[in-house]
Amino acid sequence: MVYYGTSVFYPIIGKSHDQIVRYAAGAxxxxxxxxxxxxxxxxxxxxxxxxxxxxxxxxxxxxxxxxSNSSAQFSQSHKDIAVVCALNGWLEVKQ
Structure with a gap:
């Protein structure tokens, strides 16, 4: 059973979906x-x-x-990965 905690949706910049998933997998x-x-x-x-x-x-x-979706759903506990993706220009993350 997969545990889905509280999620945050961040807008994806361009077609960075693949880069986001591959970076997160390495993290x-x-x-x-x-x-x-x-x-x-x-x-x-x-x-x-x-x-x-x-x-x-x-x-x-x-x-x-x-x-087909313009946002990424991140677990609240993995916001640090989302911030790095934003620094790489793949997501728009506002604190």
């Missing part, structure tokens, strides 16, 4: 991907249009992105 201990709600490896070559990708760490939600 957590044990990254697991849910691709359209099933455990699967992260697709090479970017995120397909109709795909929802959720990144988990030890069964705790970190971030969810979908190419």
């Amino acid at each position: 957590v201990r044990q990254p697991v991907f849910l691709i359209n709600d099933a455990i699967a490896p992260l697709p090479d070559g970017g995120i397909p249009q109709d795909t929802k990708i959720a990144l988990l760490d030890d069964r705790e939600h970190v971030v969810t992105v979908q190419l």
